[in-house]
Amino acid sequence: MATSSEPALIHARGLTKRFGAFTAVDAVDFDVAPGESFGFLGPNGAGKTSTVRMIGCVSPVTEGVLTVLGLDPAADSSRIKSRIGVVPQQDTLDMELTVRENLVIYGRYFDLSRREAGRRADELLEFVQLGERAKSQVEPLSGGMKRRLTIARSLINEPSLLLLDEPTTGLDPQARHLLWDRLYRLKQRGVTLVLTTHFMDEAEQLCDRLVVMDKAKIVAVGSPRELIEQYSTREVLELRFPADAAPTDGSIFDGVASRVEQLPDRVLLYADDGEAAAVVLHERGVRPETSLVRRSSLEDVFLRLTGRSLIE
Amino acid sequence: MTSLSTIAPAYQPGTRAARLIERNVMVYRRTWIMLVSGFFEPVFYLLAIGFGIGGLVGPILLPSGEHVSYAVFVAPGLLASSAMNGAIYDSTFNIFFKLRYAKTYDAMLSTPMAVTDVAVGEIAWALIRGTMYAVGFLVAMAFLGLIKSPLIVFAIPGAMLIGFAFAAVGMAATTWVRRWTDFDWIFVVTLPLFLFSATFYPITVYPEPLRTFVSLTPLTQGVELLRSLALGTVGPDILVHIAYLLVMGLVGLVVVDRRLARLLLK
Numbered sequence: 001m002a003t004s005s006e007p008a009l010i011h012a013r014g015l016t017k018r019f020g021a022f023t024a025v026d027a028v029d030f031d032v033a034p035g036e037s038f039g040f041l042g043p044n045g046a047g048k049t050s051t052v053r054m055i056g057c058v059s060p061v062t063e064g065v066l067t068v069l070g071l072d073p074a075a076d077s078s079r080i081k082s083r084i085g086v087v088p089q090q091d092t093l094d095m096e097l098t099v100r101e102n103l104v105i106y107g108r109y110f111d112l113s114r115r116e117a118g119r120r121a122d123e124l125l126e127f128v129q130l131g132e133r134a135k136s137q138v139e140p141l142s143g144g145m146k147r148r149l150t151i152a153r154s155l156i157n158e159p160s161l162l163l164l165d166e167p168t169t170g171l172d173p174q175a176r177h178l179l180w181d182r183l184y185r186l187k188q189r190g191v192t193l194v195l196t197t198h199f200m201d202e203a204e205q206l207c208d209r210l211v212v213m214d215k216a217k218i219v220a221v222g223s224p225r226e227l228i229e230q231y232s233t234r235e236v237l238e239l240r241f242p243a244d245a246a247p248t249d250g251s252i253f254d255g256v257a258s259r260v261e262q263l264p265d266r267v268l269l270y271a272d273d274g275e276a277a278a279v280v281l282h283e284r285g286v287r288p289e290t291s292l293v294r295r296s297s298l299e300d301v302f303l304r305l306t307g308r309s310l311i312e
Numbered sequence: 313m314t315s316l317s318t319i320a321p322a323y324q325p326g327t328r329a330a331r332l333i334e335r336n337v338m339v340y341r342r343t344w345i346m347l348v349s350g351f352f353e354p355v356f357y358l359l360a361i362g363f364g365i366g367g368l369v370g371p372i373l374l375p376s377g378e379h380v381s382y383a384v385f386v387a388p389g390l391l392a393s394s395a396m397n398g399a400i401y402d403s404t405f406n407i408f409f410k411l412r413y414a415k416t417y418d419a420m421l422s423t424p425m426a427v428t429d430v431a432v433g434e435i436a437w438a439l440i441r442g443t444m445y446a447v448g449f450l451v452a453m454a455f456l457g458l459i460k461s462p463l464i465v466f467a468i469p470g471a472m473l474i475g476f477a478f479a480a481v482g483m484a485a486t487t488w489v490r491r492w493t494d495f496d497w498i499f500v501v502t503l504p505l506f507l508f509s510a511t512f513y514p515i516t517v518y519p520e521p522l523r524t525f526v527s528l529t530p531l532t533q534g535v536e537l538l539r540s541l542a543l544g545t546v547g548p549d550i551l552v553h554i555a556y557l558l559v560m561g562l563v564g565l566v567v568v569d570r571r572l573a574r575l576l577l578k
Binding site: 019053056058059060077078079081082086088090092093094095096097101105106108109110111157 | 328331334335338339414415416418419420421422423424425426576577578
């Protein structure tokens with residue numbers, strides 16, 4: 001958590017990014033404390049990537065204040081970049097080089113000696129379990145392997161801040177879990193993680209604190225638990241009805257839950273005690289095809305805050 | 313914050329360009345055959361045109377009243393045009409691929425490397441390759457007995473200057489290329505330059521005002537520069553050729569720097 005005694009690693013006030021007439025990031029405020037794992041959660045086009053690119057000094061700030069590691073990206077980009085690691089949304093591995101060469105040359109971009117770059121490359125290949133592929137070309141690697149190599153590459157300068165833009169998008173569950181495990185280890189070593197994601201489980205797994213972004217603005221801030229407490233109930237009762245048998249009159253759900261959401265095939269009732277709500281509805285004669293009580297998740301918060309309609 | 317930035321040395325743009333060259337050396341260690349092809353291209357032209365066609369042409373009369381064989385006459389022209397072709401090749405296809413597809417530069421810019429490092433590094437790399445070809449070509453000329461003036465050693469920096477001018481402008485043009493077929497526009501320019509820049513015959517072949525027009529085109533400047541060195545007919549106009557190519561390269565470099573910043577730092 002950000003405290004007054006510890007200066008923020010990233011500090012943003014009124015941070016704005018515009019592309020012509022389009023506002024990608026609209027006056028957002030946030031602070032990231034050292035050692036914290038901080039997430040930007042939001043649908044596609046919410047402004048997450050634009051924000052992370054500004055932090056990574058590859059996108060000029062249009063307006064507002066941004067300091068990274070206490071420095072101004074406009075004036076000190078090379079010094080900031082020397083201390084951060086970046087995992088971009090799309091892999092930018094060097095296809096003309098081998099796996100190990102990718103790491104060595106990246107270390108050289110950071111002015112490491114050849115020997116030191118080689119030493120760290122070997123160490124990092126072990127860390128991301130790619131030691132056996134050191135001499136392989138990049139092209140034939142699987143998506144998960146490329147992602148791991150990208151993460152290894154981002155660590156070559158032993159960064160104090162790691163920026164990850166949708167690190168696990170497009171990966172299968174095994175690859176995701178392996179990545180999460182590696183990121184968790186980095187976090188334990190004290191590396192500050194800043195990540196964007198639209199996966200709720202990823203945010204819950206990795207983030208101490210997160211902001212929900214929607215339409216270029218921050219709409220909520222807190223730990224996953226705080227957000228659930230603030231924007232959802234403890235439990236959710238999900239009722240599924242046969243296609244033509246859903247209750248047409250919504251008033252039948254009155255008073256059972258703090259919030260009711262009627263979807264084409266389902267009704268979601270947000271209540272602190274889902275079982276109790278189910279009992280009351282049964283007494284009122286509601287007969288769903290299936291009935292399920294589950295804990296509220298970040299996904300409920302997310303959908304409440306950013307809406308259910310598909311944003312492209 | 314301010315105290316920190318005053319203590320630490322200011323970063324000098326362009327100083328990490330050597331890292332990009334190092335990266336390209338790593339790549340070419342495996343694809344060295346491409347280097348070989350760059351050497352043979354002008355040598356093959358020299359054999360085919362200098363000696364093949366040259367046998368039919370007979371000696372060439374220089375403005376000094378002296379006669380030289382056609383091969384001696386055409387060799388510096390071929391060196392100049394291959395310096396152009398090599399530079400254009402390196403600074404167009406290769407750069408386009410790295411810029412638009414491989415995202416090589418995006419990856420570099422996430423490190424302390426800056427846009428100027430990329431611009432200077434790629435152009436310097438094209439120059440290094442061009443220099444190797446020029447040295448190889450001169451050695452071939454020596455073997456074929458085509459060296460007339462000791463001044464020809466200065467044709468190596470001369471070829472580098474041509475390479476610099478065309479690499480910078482070629483890379484600048486590439487920043488506007490959106491798809492592979494757009495490259496045809498670049499070759500619509502470079503092919504006539506190759507053929508008509510007094511490469512294969514003296515510029516006096518052209519009637520005025522065509523002669524003045526041709527003499528103002530960039531490859532003609534390069535051909536005249538190298539030819540005057542090769543034939544030992546250096547006059548004061550050599551300074552004009554040098555200044556022309558130098559300005560062309562520097563303007564290209566500035567444009568590349570700005571365009572890359574625009575494309576990569578959005």
